[in-house]
Amino acid sequence: MSKKFDVIALGELLIDFTEDGFSAQGNPRLEANPGGAPCNVLAMLRKLGKSTAFIGKVGNDMFGRQLRDVAESAGIDLTNLVMDSAAHTTLAFVHTFPNGDRDFSFYRDPGADMLLTADEVPVEAIQNSRIFHFGTLSMTHEGVRAATKKAVAAAKAAGALVSFDPNLRPPLWRSLEDAREQIAWGLSQCDILKIADNELEFMTGETDFDAGAAILREKYPNIRILNVTAGADGSFSYYQGRRVFTPALGLGGVIETTGAGDTFCASVLNFVLEHGTEGLTDADLAAMLRFANAAAYIVTTRKGAIRSMPERAEVEALLPAYGEG
Numbered sequence: 137m138s139k140k141f142d143v144i145a146l147g148e149l150l151i152d153f154t155e156d157g158f159s160a161q162g163n164p165r166l167e168a169n170p171g172g173a174p175c176n177v178l179a180m181l182r183k184l185g186k187s188t189a190f191i192g193k194v195g196n197d198m199f200g201r202q203l204r205d206v207a208e209s210a211g212i213d214l215t216n217l218v219m220d221s222a223a224h225t226t227l228a229f230v231h232t233f234p235n236g237d238r239d240f241s242f243y244r245d246p247g248a249d250m251l252l253t254a255d256e257v258p259v260e261a262i263q264n265s266r267i268f269h270f271g272t273l274s275m276t277h278e279g280v281r282a283a284t285k286k287a288v289a290a291a292k293a294a295g296a297l298v299s300f301d302p303n304l305r306p307p308l309w310r311s312l313e314d315a316r317e318q319i320a321w322g323l324s325q326c327d328i329l330k331i332a333d334n335e336l337e338f339m340t341g342e343t344d345f346d347a348g349a350a351i352l353r354e355k356y357p358n359i360r361i362l363n364v365t366a367g368a369d370g371s372f373s374y375y376q377g378r379r380v381f382t383p384a385l386g387l388g389g390v391i392e393t394t395g396a397g398d399t400f401c402a403s404v405l406n407f408v409l410e411h412g413t414e415g416l417t418d419a420d421l422a423a424m425l426r427f428a429n430a431a432a433y434i435v436t437t438r439k440g441a442i443r444s445m446p447e448r449a450e451v452e453a454l455l456p457a458y459g460e461g
Contacts, residue, residue: 142186144265147174147274148249150226169440170206176441180402182211183445189213195225195248216258223248232392254282263294271303275318300326302335323356330401333366349374360413373421382425385433395441396432403428430454
């Protein structure tokens with residue numbers, strides 16, 4: 137039976153204030169970029185022609201309305217976006233280091249996204265989706281955590297694939313042990329995992345990717361495709377006892393890395409939508425990683441995320457750099 141949405145995601149929709157030089161008075165200028173990892177993923181999937189929907193909450197304020205308008209213009213279904221007049225939209229201030237890495241400061245205590253309740257979870261919409269995607273910013277506090285767990289249960293009951301990206305942001309957790317516990321829960325639920333190198337070390341204590349991935353695969357046999365991103369080094373896919381590595385595209389021009397992991401994640405979900413999760417060859421996995429790496433690279437050469445997602449043709453134009461005609 138066909139479903140209305142290819143991917144539905146739950147989580148944060150927020151403003152990333154990114155650095156944009158200095159004013160004439162020498163004060164730092166900040167650009168209000170629409171973002172939030174789940175919606176970043178959906179925006180890239182829309183660029184690849186997939187139908188998407190978002191579940192979340194923003195403030196009924198100038199930033200919430202900006203986010204709603206941008207996400208709508210990206211083609212994301214926002215039927216289940218709640219506009220809360222009693223809470224402010226979450227803000228993130230992003231400091232970018234010379235190598236493109238970032239440091240985050242959040243204004244979110246509370247922010248509207250963390251006030252989503254279980255009663256506001258649209259079970260029918262989730263049941264009408266092929267993939268449900270989530271991260272851990274919707275698991276930092278009890279109310280939105282309950283909403284997230286209800287949504288995951290609905291997805292699994294409906295036979296949807298579950299995609300998870302830990303997206304660890306330590307400042308948002310009461311303790312790192314709480315973060316570790318909730319990430320472990322997400323790992324126990326997902327079919328498709330995208331995990332960054334620092335998150336893999338956080339959860340396993342291993343700096344060796346193969347060793348860390350082996351620990352996760354043994355502990356969480358539910359994970360069908362386990363992908364590890366290693367920034368400028370590239371990415372790994374672990375699948376049915378096999379491992380494929382693809383280097384990053386070192387073409388220069390990196391401005392910042394905001395949204396790169398989300399773009400990678402979306403590209404992987406697009407591959408799964410088109411090829412499934414069964415019987416994948418090493419060549420299939422390598423093709424998946426090449427496209428995802430190339431898409432993520434493009435986003436690092438632009439500011440922001442939702443409005444920076446590349447078209448399929450832009451990504452495909454870079455693939456010859458891998459020597460794949």
